[in-house]
Amino acid sequence: MKHIIVFLEPKDEHSLKRTSYEAITAAKQTGADITGFAVSGTETALQSAAEYGLQKVVLAQHPLLDNYSSTAVAEALSQFASSVQADTIFISANATGKEIAPRISIKLHAGFIPDCNELSNDSAMRPVFAGKAKVHVKSNTPITVYSLRPNVFTAKSNPSAGVSISSFSPNLDESHAKVKVVSILKNEGHLDVSEADIIVSGGRGLKGPEHFTLIENLAATLGAAVGASRAVVDAGWRPHSEQVGQTGKTVSPSLYIACGISGAVQHLAGMSSSKFILAINKDKEAPIFKVADYGIVGDVFEVLPVLNQKLKALLGK
Amino acid sequence: MNILVCISQVPDTTTKVQVASDGISIDRTGVKFILNPYDEFALEEGLQLREKFGGTVTALTVGGETFKEILRTALAMGADKAILIKDEHKNDSYSVAFQISEIAKTMNPDVLMLGRQSIDYDSFAMAPMLAELLGLPSISMVSSLTIDGNLITAERDIEGGKEVLESSLPCVISAQKGLNNPRYPKLPDIMKAKSKPIEEIPSLSTDARISTMAMQLPISKRIGKVSGDSESEISDIVLALHEEAKVI
Ligand SMILES: Cc1cc2nc3c(=O)[nH]c(=O)nc-3n(C[C@H](O)[C@H](O)[C@H](O)COP(=O)(O)OP(=O)(O)OC[C@H]3O[C@@H](n4cnc5c(N)ncnc54)[C@H](O)[C@@H]3O)c2cc1C
Ligand SMILES: Nc1ncnc2c1ncn2[C@@H]1O[C@H](COP(=O)(O)O)[C@@H](O)[C@H]1O
Numbered sequence: 001m002k003h004i005i006v007f008l009e010p011k012d013e014h015s016l017k018r019t020s021y022e023a024i025t026a027a028k029q030t031g032a033d034i035t036g037f038a039v040s041g042t043e044t045a046l047q048s049a050a051e052y053g054l055q056k057v058v059l060a061q062h063p064l065l066d067n068y069s070s071t072a073v074a075e076a077l078s079q080f081a082s083s084v085q086a087d088t089i090f091i092s093a094n095a096t097g098k099e100i101a102p103r104i105s106i107k108l109h110a111g112f113i114p115d116c117n118e119l120s121n122d123s124a125m126r127p128v129f130a131g132k133a134k135v136h137v138k139s140n141t142p143i144t145v146y147s148l149r150p151n152v153f154t155a156k157s158n159p160s161a162g163v164s165i166s167s168f169s170p171n172l173d174e175s176h177a178k179v180k181v182v183s184i185l186k187n188e189g190h191l192d193v194s195e196a197d198i199i200v201s202g203g204r205g206l207k208g209p210e211h212f213t214l215i216e217n218l219a220a221t222l223g224a225a226v227g228a229s230r231a232v233v234d235a236g237w238r239p240h241s242e243q244v245g246q247t248g249k250t251v252s253p254s255l256y257i258a259c260g261i262s263g264a265v266q267h268l269a270g271m272s273s274s275k276f277i278l279a280i281n282k283d284k285e286a287p288i289f290k291v292a293d294y295g296i297v298g299d300v301f302e303v304l305p306v307l308n309q310k311l312k313a314l315l316g317k
Numbered sequence: 318m319n320i321l322v323c324i325s326q327v328p329d330t331t332t333k334v335q336v337a338s339d340g341i342s343i344d345r346t347g348v349k350f351i352l353n354p355y356d357e358f359a360l361e362e363g364l365q366l367r368e369k370f371g372g373t374v375t376a377l378t379v380g381g382e383t384f385k386e387i388l389r390t391a392l393a394m395g396a397d398k399a400i401l402i403k404d405e406h407k408n409d410s411y412s413v414a415f416q417i418s419e420i421a422k423t424m425n426p427d428v429l430m431l432g433r434q435s436i437d438y439d440s441f442a443m444a445p446m447l448a449e450l451l452g453l454p455s456i457s458m459v460s461s462l463t464i465d466g467n468l469i470t471a472e473r474d475i476e477g478g479k480e481v482l483e484s485s486l487p488c489v490i491s492a493q494k495g496l497n498n499p500r501y502p503k504l505p506d507i508m509k510a511k512s513k514p515i516e517e518i519p520s521l522s523t524d525a526r527i528s529t530m531a532m533q534l535p536i537s538k539r540i541g542k543v544s545g546d547s548e549s550e551i552s553d554i555v556l557a558l559h560e561e562a563k564v565i
Contacts, residue, residue, distance in 0.1 A: 070455075071454055071455075074445075074449075093441070094475075095473070095474065095476055095480075098441045098445075098457055098458070099455070100445070101442075102410070102441075102442040102443075102446040102449070103445045103448070105526075106414075106445075106446055106449035106450055109526075110526070111409075111411075111526035112411065112442060112526070112527065113527055114440045115439060115440070123530065127439070128437065128439060128532075129343065129436075129437060129438075129439075130330070130436065130439065131535065132332075132334040132534070132535075133336065133532055133533065133535070134532070134534075135530075135532045136530040136531040136532075136533075138527065138528050138530050139526065139527050140525065140526055140528060141526050178484055178485060179455065179482055179484040179488075180484070181482050182481050182482060182483050184475070184478055184479070185479040185480075185481065186478040187479075192476050192478075195476045198564070198565070222565060240495055241474060241479075246330060246354075247494040248494075254564045255562070255565065266330055269330070269436075275562075275564065276558070276564050284543070289541075291537075291539060292539065292541065292543070293541065293542065294540065294544075294557060294558065295541075295542070295543035296543075296545070296550070296551060296554060297543060297546060298545065298546025302546060303546050306548055307551055307554075307555070310555045311565065314555055314559060314565070
């Protein structure tokens, strides 16, 4: 890793997505020359990368990049990487990254190491078999594309003097933009499990959709997202977007609170890489306790209100 | 409509993973292998497109002799044709994508359906790689799909919401849960599938771009402090979250 390009995604007018800051932090740790690459973003949002030590950002500009198209973005980034002879590309393994990273690897004849959770020089560790094993993977090519699992590389403040922003004009035509995002439907007012630092999840132990207020209240206290097991999503108690697990979302928050969830392997597949896990279940034999850091054997209907009240007291709410 | 569905065989999710003596793969003894769950959605979507627009559904897999089992499942569900690219090694995602792309070029499919991820190596890589090798657009992790003439409209989950996308045929699509409800093959169809032909193609060798150096089981680093539900015990947990784990 001599010259790393980090793909940057703006979150809003003022900041980038947390996954972008995570990728910058991960890149900084290698000691390589780093260039941020973005296809959109305000001056303020791009400058915010200075907080994490970035000094250079390149903003690609082309009419075909005005409407997000994964194929056009992949082409633009590949052209830039070739023009500066970068040997390493870091992209978050989020919904955007999962579409562009494999494409870029093909364009650059590069090895692709997806979903890394540890990096070393020219190799990486990644979880496989739903976290039941991990593999040490090495790239055999001069250029390598890494996608980084979200919420694993903690973004660390490490301010640089400022970011110099320059522009890049890729060579694009209509054939590069055959797929376009036409609209985005936001889950208004809800923090998404895949972006949250703390997740409070409920399972069948909650007994009915009306009791999820217990989960929502605790989540509100902690500024957390609400998650769910497949059992309650299939029962129609909660939306599919909240499902954590093998057929739902893979999450690795700092704290995952599992309430009335048994801990089936398919659920563990989505959350066992959380930094800390608190489980609340009335059955002390429930498999969820095997992966938990902290466990409370008890009835969610009794434990959750007390837990919420104690947390409110601690947080001064 | 010419529909190509790429499928993969994976260990059952409940498998207890053990590292094989080579140190880089899983020990296959006693492991039950199944059709990758997301590929059921891909197959079902392919079959529904054929029911709507006519045409053929070809199921294709790159793998060893045992992968014929999933091709039989695909035939039982209703696929017209089954192809095995016989490759016992399946080096890396690139080598699989390359081999599929070479065969796909000879077939000119209108739609290539895949699963969003195979649940063994969880790479999420195949659909965009294959699309790029074929010079086609792709949409990953699709939970809703409509095709009208040449126009494709699809929805996919992103962080904090849903994206609505448009593209045109031919296109590569990877399926997410929610796209459809896969059919169960009926017993007579399972019996009939046993005698249907499977076309075998020898492996088209490529160099692997990435190599696995080692496989390990994660070491459990969990604190594992389980307590009762009294008020004081709950207070202790809250304190531990604050002072020991430092997460709140
Ligand atoms: C191919 C496949 C994919 C799957 N994908 C997923 C997935 O992505 N995500 C997922 O979650 N599941 C998935 N599953 C389903 C999974 O196997 C389990 O069925 C599901 O996770 C169970 O949900 P649960 O823990 O809420 O319910 P249950 O297993 O019914 O557990 C409920 C738990 O609540 C406890 N409980 C009951 N009452 C109380 C109370 N008053 N107080 C405290 N505790 C209480 C019980 O002791 C029990 O442990 C998948 C299954 C398959 C076959
Ligand atoms: N060996 C294979 N043969 C055919 N298709 C495959 C193979 N491996 C993966 N796929 C397809 O690619 C999808 C994504 O797999 P992956 O990128 O490996 O996570 C799967 O759901 C399958 O549709």
